[in-house]
Amino acid sequence: MLNLDHIDLTISGLQAHYRNGDFTPAQLVAALNAKADSLGDNPIWITRVSEAEIAQYLAYIDSQGQADLPLYGVPFAIKDNIDLAAIPTTAACKAFEFTPDDSATVVAHLIAAGAIPMGKTNMDQFATGLVGVRSPWGACRNALNSDIISGGSSSGSAVAVALGLASFSLGTDTAGSGRVPASLNNLVGLKPSRGLLSCHGVVPACKSLDCVSIFALNVDDANQVLDVATAHDRNDPFSRKAHFANGPRYYRAESQRRKIGVPDKASLEFFGSSEAESLFNHFVANTLSIDHDVVGVDFTPFLQAAKLLYEGPWVAERYLATLPLIDANPEALLPVINTIIGGGKHPRAADAFAAQYRLQALKAAADAVLADVDAVITPTNPRAYTIAEVEADPIALNSQMGYYTNFMNLLDYAALAIPVDFFANGVGFGVTLFHHAQRDKDLLSIAAQLQNRLAIPPGSGHSPFKVQGQTTSLPPSTWVDIVVCG
Amino acid sequence: MLNLDHIDLTISGLQAHYRNGDFTPAQLVAALNAKADSLGDNPIWITRVSEAEIAQYLAYIDSQGQADLPLYGVPFAIKDNIDLAAIPTTAACKAFEFTPDDSATVVAHLIAAGAIPMGKTNMDQFATGLVGVRSPWGACRNALNSDIISGGSSSGSAVAVALGLASFSLGTDTAGSGRVPASLNNLVGLKPSRGLLSCHGVVPACKSLDCVSIFALNVDDANQVLDVATAHDRNDPFSRKAHFANGPRYYRAESQRRKIGVPDKASLEFFGSSEAESLFNHFVANTLSIDHDVVGVDFTPFLQAAKLLYEGPWVAERYLATLPLIDANPEALLPVINTIIGGGKHPRAADAFAAQYRLQALKAAADAVLADVDAVITPTNPRAYTIAEVEADPIALNSQMGYYTNFMNLLDYAALAIPVDFFANGVGFGVTLFHHAQRDKDLLSIAAQLQNRLAIPPGSGHSPFKVQGQTTSLPPSTWVDIVVCG
Numbered sequence: 020m021l022n023l024d025h026i027d028l029t030i031s032g033l034q035a036h037y038r039n040g041d042f043t044p045a046q047l048v049a050a051l052n053a054k055a056d057s058l059g060d061n062p063i064w065i066t067r068v069s070e071a072e073i074a075q076y077l078a079y080i081d082s083q084g085q086a087d088l089p090l091y092g093v094p095f096a097i098k099d100n101i102d103l104a105a106i107p108t109t110a111a112c113k114a115f116e117f118t119p120d121d122s123a124t125v126v127a128h129l130i131a132a133g134a135i136p137m138g139k140t141n142m143d144q145f146a147t148g149l150v151g152v153r154s155p156w157g158a159c160r161n162a163l164n165s166d167i168i169s170g171g172s173s174s175g176s177a178v179a180v181a182l183g184l185a186s187f188s189l190g191t192d193t194a195g196s197g198r199v200p201a202s203l204n205n206l207v208g209l210k211p212s213r214g215l216l217s218c219h220g221v222v223p224a225c226k227s228l229d230c231v232s233i234f235a236l237n238v239d240d241a242n243q244v245l246d247v248a249t250a251h252d253r254n255d256p257f258s259r260k261a262h263f264a265n266g267p268r269y270y271r272a273e274s275q276r277r278k279i280g281v282p283d284k285a286s287l288e289f290f291g292s293s294e295a296e297s298l299f300n301h302f303v304a305n306t307l308s309i310d311h312d313v314v315g316v317d318f319t320p321f322l323q324a325a326k327l328l329y330e331g332p333w334v335a336e337r338y339l340a341t342l343p344l345i346d347a348n349p350e351a352l353l354p355v356i357n358t359i360i361g362g363g364k365h366p367r368a369a370d371a372f373a374a375q376y377r378l379q380a381l382k383a384a385a386d387a388v389l390a391d392v393d394a395v396i397t398p399t400n401p402r403a404y405t406i407a408e409v410e411a412d413p414i415a416l417n418s419q420m421g422y423y424t425n426f427m428n429l430l431d432y433a434a435l436a437i438p439v440d441f442f443a444n445g446v447g448f449g450v451t452l453f454h455h456a457q458r459d460k461d462l463l464s465i466a467a468q469l470q471n472r473l474a475i476p477p478g479s480g481h482s483p484f485k486v487q488g489q490t491t492s493l494p495p496s497t498w499v500d501i502v503v504c505g
Numbered sequence: 506m507l508n509l510d511h512i513d514l515t516i517s518g519l520q521a522h523y524r525n526g527d528f529t530p531a532q533l534v535a536a537l538n539a540k541a542d543s544l545g546d547n548p549i550w551i552t553r554v555s556e557a558e559i560a561q562y563l564a565y566i567d568s569q570g571q572a573d574l575p576l577y578g579v580p581f582a583i584k585d586n587i588d589l590a591a592i593p594t595t596a597a598c599k600a601f602e603f604t605p606d607d608s609a610t611v612v613a614h615l616i617a618a619g620a621i622p623m624g625k626t627n628m629d630q631f632a633t634g635l636v637g638v639r640s641p642w643g644a645c646r647n648a649l650n651s652d653i654i655s656g657g658s659s660s661g662s663a664v665a666v667a668l669g670l671a672s673f674s675l676g677t678d679t680a681g682s683g684r685v686p687a688s689l690n691n692l693v694g695l696k697p698s699r700g701l702l703s704c705h706g707v708v709p710a711c712k713s714l715d716c717v718s719i720f721a722l723n724v725d726d727a728n729q730v731l732d733v734a735t736a737h738d739r740n741d742p743f744s745r746k747a748h749f750a751n752g753p754r755y756y757r758a759e760s761q762r763r764k765i766g767v768p769d770k771a772s773l774e775f776f777g778s779s780e781a782e783s784l785f786n787h788f789v790a791n792t793l794s795i796d797h798d799v800v801g802v803d804f805t806p807f808l809q810a811a812k813l814l815y816e817g818p819w820v821a822e823r824y825l826a827t828l829p830l831i832d833a834n835p836e837a838l839l840p841v842i843n844t845i846i847g848g849g850k851h852p853r854a855a856d857a858f859a860a861q862y863r864l865q866a867l868k869a870a871a872d873a874v875l876a877d878v879d880a881v882i883t884p885t886n887p888r889a890y891t892i893a894e895v896e897a898d899p900i901a902l903n904s905q906m907g908y909y910t911n912f913m914n915l916l917d918y919a920a921l922a923i924p925v926d927f928f929a930n931g932v933g934f935g936v937t938l939f940h941h942a943q944r945d946k947d948l949l950s951i952a953a954q955l956q957n958r959l960a961i962p963p964g965s966g967h968s969p970f971k972v973q974g975q976t977t978s979l980p981p982s983t984w985v986d987i988v989v990c991g
Contacts, residue, residue, distance in 0.1 A: 226862055253873075256865040335854035366854035368821035376712055379742040387739075 021050035028186045028482045030093055030240045037085055037092055044092030045077050048135060051094055055137070055184050061165070062157035063175040063184070065099040066106055067138035080133045088133030089247055096179040096188035097126060098172075099139040100146055100222040101231065106136075110222045111144040111154045114351035115344055123220025124255065125189065125231050125248045132247045137185050140175025144356045145341060146191050146224040148172045149199045149400075149420035150409045153353055158406045162204045162479045164445045166405050170200030170420065173232065177204045180234045181478035187244050190232040193224040194328055195400075195424025197232025198436035202399035202449030205478055207470075208436035209233040209241040209463070212456035213428060214259030216245075217252035225328075225336035227257070228428040236477040237486050238437065238466045242270045245459065262457040269460035272467040272488020279311045279465075280392035286318030290419050292402035298440045298448045299398045306439065306472055307396065311465075316395060320384035325425035327378055329359070329418065332371040333429075338363030355413050382430050389432075389454055394465055397423040399436045399449040427453060435462040438475055464488070507536035514672045514968045516579055516726045523571055523578055530578030531563050534621060537580055541623075541670050547651070548643035549661040549670070551585040552592055553624035566619045574619030575733055582665040582674035583612060584658075585625040586632055586708035587717065592622075596708045597630040597640045600837035601830055609706025610741065611675065611717050611734045618733045623671050626661025630842045631827060632677050632710040634658045635685045635886075635906035636895045639839055644892045648690045648965045650931040652891050656686030656906065659718065663690045666720045667964035673730050676718040679710040680814055681886075681910025683718025684922035688885035688935030691964055693956075694922035695719040695727040695949070698942035699914060700745030702731075703738035711814075711822035713743070714914035722963040723972050724923065724952045728756045731945065748943040755946035758953040758974020765797045765951075766878035772804030776905050778888035784926045784934045785884045792925065792958055793882065802881060806870035811911035813864055815845070815904065818857040819915075824849030841899050868916050875918075875940055880951055883909040885922045885935040913939060921948040924961055950974070 021042050027033065036042060052070060055063070077092075085091040097103050100110040102119040103126055109116045122130065130136065143153040151159040151174025159174035161167040162181030169178050173190025177200030180188050190197040192210040201208025209232060216231040223229055231248070235241035246267045252258040281303055289295040307313055327333065337360045338345065341352070349357050389395065400420050409416050427434045434453040442448055452462045467488035476484045507528050513519065522528060538556060541549070563578075571577040583589050586596040588605040589612055595602045608616065616622065629639040637645040637660025645660035647653040648667030655664050659676025663686030666674050676683040678696040687694025695718060702717040709715055717734070721727035732753045738744040767789055775781040793799055813819065823846045824831065827838070835843050875881065886906050895902050913920045920939040928934055938948045953974035962970045 227858065227865075253869065256862070256869040258869075332854035332857075336858045339855050339858055363855065364853070367850070368818035368852035368854055368857035369825050369849065371818075371854035371857040372713065372822045372825055376742070379713075383739065383742040383744075 020053055021046045023050050023054060023183060023481070028183055029236050029485060030090065030186060030243055031487065032482065032485065033093055033186060034085070034091065044080060044135060047092065048073055048077070048094060051137060051184055058182060058184070061160045061178065062141050062154070063159060063178050064138045065109055065111065065141050065156055065175070068103070068106060068136055072105070073135060076130060076135050083133065089243065090129060091133035093134045093187070094137045094185045095129060095134045096137050096140050096176050096185040098142050098176045098188070098190045100142060100191055101126060101189055102220040103136050103139060106139060108139070108222065110146065111142045111156060112352060113155065114348060119220065121220065124217035124252045126220070128248050128250060129244070140173070140179055140188065142174055143172035144353050145222070145337065145360065146172040146193060146196055147337060147356050147359055148417055149195050149424070150417050151200065152406055152409050152413070153355055155353065160406065161446050163447065167403050167444060167446045168203065168406050168409055170203040170400065172196040173200050173234070177201055177206060177234050180236065181206055183478065183481035186236065187240055188234045190234055191221060191224065192230045192232035193228050193428060195421045195427070197230070197234070198424050198434060198451055199400045199420050201234055201436045202438065203403055203446050205438040205441070205447030205475070207235045207238055207241045207438070207477070209235070209245060209459070210427065210434045211245060211459050212259070212433040213431055214257050215249050215261055215459065217250065217255040217258050219252050219254035223336070223340040225333050226340065227336060228333070230428060236482050237484070238463050238470055239486050239488065241435070242463045265457045265460050270463050272471060272486065273464040274468065277311045277393040277465060278391070279307060279313050280316035280388065280395040281313055282318035282397055283315035286322060288422055289401045294442060295398060295402045295448065298442070299450070302439045302450060306469060310468060310472065314392065316388050316392065320381045320388065321426045321430070324378060324381040324385065324429050325421065327374055328425045328429060331374040332366035334360065334363035335366055335371065336363070378429055385430050394452045394454045394462060396450050396452050399423060399451045403442050403444065403446050423451060431456045433457070433459045433462060435466050437466050437470060438477065439473055506539055507532045509536050509540060509669060509967070514669055515722050515971060516576065516672060516729055517973065518968065518971065519579055519672060520571070520577065530566060530621060533578065534559055534563070534580060537623060537670055544668060544670070547646045547664065548627050548640070549645060549664050550624045551595055551597065551627050551642055551661070554589070554592060554622055558591070559621060562616060562621050569619065575729065576615060577619035579620045579673070580623045580671045581615060581620045582623050582626050582662050582671040584628050584662045584674070584676045586628060586677055587612060587675055588706040589622050589625060592625060594625070594708065596632065597628045597642060598838060599641065600834060605706065607706065610703035610738045612706070614734050614736060615730070626659070626665055626674065628660055629658035630839050631708070631823065631846065632658040632679060632682055633823060633842050633845055634903055635681050635910070636903050637686060638892055638895050638899070639841055641839065646892065647932050649933065653889050653930060653932045654689065654892050654895055656689040656886065658682040659686050659720070663687055663692060663720050666722065667692055669964065669967035672722065673726055674720045676720055677707060677710065678716045678718035679714050679914060681907045681913070683716070683720070684910050684920060684937055685886045685906050687720055687922045688924065689889055689932050691924040691927070691933030691961070693721045693724055693727045693924070695721070695731060695945070696913065696920045697731060697945050698745070698919040699917055700743050701735050701747055701945065703736065703741045703744050705738050705740035709822070709826040711819050712826065713822060714819070716914060722968050723970070724949050724956055725972050725974065727921070728949045751943045751946050756949050758957060758972065759950040760954065763797045763879040763951060764877070765793060765799050766802035766874065766881040767799055768804035768883055769801035772808060774908055775887045780928060781884060781888045781934065784928070785936070788925045788936060792955060796954060796958065800878065802874050802878065806867045806874065807912045807916070810864060810867040810871065810915050811907065813860055814911045814915060817860040818852035820846065820849035821852055821857065822849070864915055871916050880938045880940045880948060882936050882938050885909060885937045889928050889930065889932050909937060917942045919943070919945045919948060921952050923952050923956060924963065925959055
């Protein structure tokens with residue numbers, strides 16, 4: 020059996036291993052499955068893909084060859100609200116389970132590029148939660164300290180990558196589900212612009228806001244998975260084309276000095292964690308300020324928008340997504356999920372439109388803040404609770420975790436969570452960069468430079484730190500693209 | 506008193522008159538007011554601006570001079586759901602009346618450019634209707650045949666321009682209110698891209714969809730009013746900036762051959778009017794096809810989207826807009842309006858989101874149709890009813906009038922109605938060009954060529970036909986604008 024200890028699981032690392040003949044994809048898969056068996060007491064997976072089922076994917080990449088597959092033999096994990104053909108999708112609700120004939124569009128793109136699906140991961144039921152505790156399969160434990168929450172709702176997808184069971188994974192992110200677990204497990208979490216990754220074959224949470232998200236070991240990998248997975252999809256009416264300047268060539272390790280906003284002192288909130296406050300201030304003073312001009316920004320409109328997500332009528336979208344089950348058989352849902360989503364039955368259409376007007380006004384105010392900066396950087400989550408703490412106070416502590424994340428999709432922004440430090444208990448502390456939709460490549464470029472400066476080995480430390488900040492297709496920097504109009 | 510018979514009321518016509526010293530703005534205003542008095546049996550106006558009140562506007566343009574004011578001394582009318590400072594706004598509901606301190610943003614821009622407000626015009630109550638019959642001030646009669654409806658909801662604004670009481674006017678257009686009356690009164694009706702003209706100071710109908718619209722004697726004038734009125738407005742959260750290629754310089758009399766879509770035979774609907782069908786077919790065969798390549802397009806997704814406007818939960822926006830009046834005092838509304846808008850109280854938020862999903866899917870299908878053509882051209886309204894016919898069947902016949910207009914703002918398209926022919930009863934028959942938002946200038950350019958070919962004197966025939974298709978600031982056509990990216 021292959022020894023995984025000295026294997027570089029990053030995408031470029033694996034490609035080098037395969038080119039060197041260090042091992043084959045089949046050998047890697049066998050070793051990863053054995054490791055997953057050994058970690059069986061942490062409920063990371065809802066359904067693993069058997070080696071017999073994986074054989075078809077290995078046969079496919081064998082037939083295509085490494086040269087033509089950018090993700091040749093790269094193992095990945097899939098949140099269990101995203102379809103993988105012939106494997107059950109549950110959204111962490113047994114009564115909701117179905118087995119799709121086809122993979123979700125994003126999964127199909129990744130598999131076509133050579134990636135190998137390892138399994139479907141545990142999650143907060145119906146992607147409603149930011150803690151990883153709300154699952155009938157059990158609370159997913161943090162990869163760096165098993166007493167601490169993994170974060171959610173994409174809990175298993177984050178922990179699988181952080182523990183070295185996959186090179187990257189797919190989550191979904193409506194309210195922060197792709198960023199909070201990335202931060203707590205010392206990973207990169209990319210929540211792309213709404214619509215760049217197709218949601219066809221994804222169980223909706225709030226269909227108008229949902230995004231498929233990417234957990235990766237570093238920003239190079241997040242960028243490369245984004246490139247492979249991005250494609251306009253006629254099967255998803257919310258699908259949007261990537262803008263010209265948000266295409267594959269626009270990623271590079273940034274070196275330009277930028278103007279970066281951080282929430283002003285009055286808006287920063289750590290819910291009593293002076294440790295988190297110190298970690299954020301330390302990052303701003305000792306890393307961010309070295310390369311960039313940092314300015315305090317008014318964070319009020321973002322926070323006011325965030326409140327709309329659960330206090331406003333958008334919960335009606337979650338209710339719609341669980342029909343007819345929630346009406347016919349509410350006990351099939353966890354009590355906390357039934358309580359939250361059941362609330363979506365009551366608001367009137369007039370309330371929905373009134374809230375959309377309010378959101379539009381807040382977006383105008385928030386956009387005015389963004390007009391003055393190249394990106395805003397916030398803590399990703401304000402603190403790290405134990406599983407026991409969240410189980411004792413499941414709604415209030417969950418909502419604290421979304422303080423810096425809930426507004427993002429309502430305001431139609433792109434966001435990228437990166438790890439920057441560690442709490443004393445060992446779990447990750449991260450920050451999130453965000454700006455307007457279609458600024459994904461710019462955020463990745465700024466983050467590449469920050470990751471280079473920080474040089475933190477990702478996840479639980481099994482893969483080395485390495486960011487190149489370059490795509491193979493990047494043209495010489497002296498090139499300019501010219502658009503002629505008129 | 507100035508004789509209005511030989512006066513050219515187009516914007517460029519008036520500027521020439523003033524430069525020649527033919528008459529002064531004060532003389533024109535006096536003559537227009539006298540003419541309005543003489544037409545007092547047609548309820549065009551809800552409130553006229555007195556000559557004493559107009560004096561302030563005349564003093565302002567006097568102080569500025571003609572050279573610096575693009576709309577120097579140009580008289581205009583304002584639909585009575587758009588604020589003019591110190592004059593009541595009613596939205597055609599006495600109980601709703603209030604007197605604003607400030608003018609709506611668009612009105613303020615026009616006045617600053619030299620335009621003279623002549624009065625507030627009659628309308629279907631709360632802009633809910635396409636007939637011009639639904640007003641406590643009485644049914645506004647068509648400028649070309651007083652038995653026929655004027656169309657609505659911006660009835661008075663259209664009739665005022667068609668009868669030569671103003672050079673242009675402002676309407677609002679949520680479901681077709683700026684296009685249907687333009688067509689029936691032989692005028693140009695521009696429904697700009699959502700958000701280009703500020704809705705600050707406008708009584709909302711469906712706030713997420715509302716547009717201020719422009720009635721004009723020809724496309725040159727519509728274009729020039731658009732240029733003056735377009736400005737991003739921080740007071741309107743739905744305000745959007747004009748794109749670079751939709752700016753003032755991008756209007757010209759088009760000469761390029763274009764690919765124009767018309768609804769396929771199965772989708773064309775004239776509700777039994779073989780006359781309207783002949784007029785449309787004649788226009789396509791004898792005018793449109795001369796300069797352009799005409800192709801039939803599948804019109805199904807547009808028609809399906811149209812049905813959502815009144816059958817779906819968007820009526821809840823109208824309900825919101827009339828609160829608290831409609832709950833407290835429903836008899837203050839006309840019975841037909843109370844019936845329609847009162848229906849907006851009942852749908853649930855879940856219904857609203859489900860309808861938005863449906864709309865998103867229809868938009869994807871409709872956008873796919875637009876991807877193949879430079880513009881789509883349809884009849885503006887399928888036929889022309891008498892006032893008596895509409896009063897006998899007020900809901901069904903009203904809804905017929907929106908067959909080709911209701912989908913436009915739901916799908917976020919720009920639309921331009923132009924006159925192309927006449928019914929035997931003398932009222933206008935028009936067509937509408939439409940395409941994606943931010944294509945306003947392109948639609949105006951295509952329409953300028955069509956108007957030149959048709960050469961129909963506008964309105965009731967008081968002003969001559971004249972389209973130049975050029976803005977004074979248009980650069981030489983050999984110039985190109987270059988955007989450098991990366």
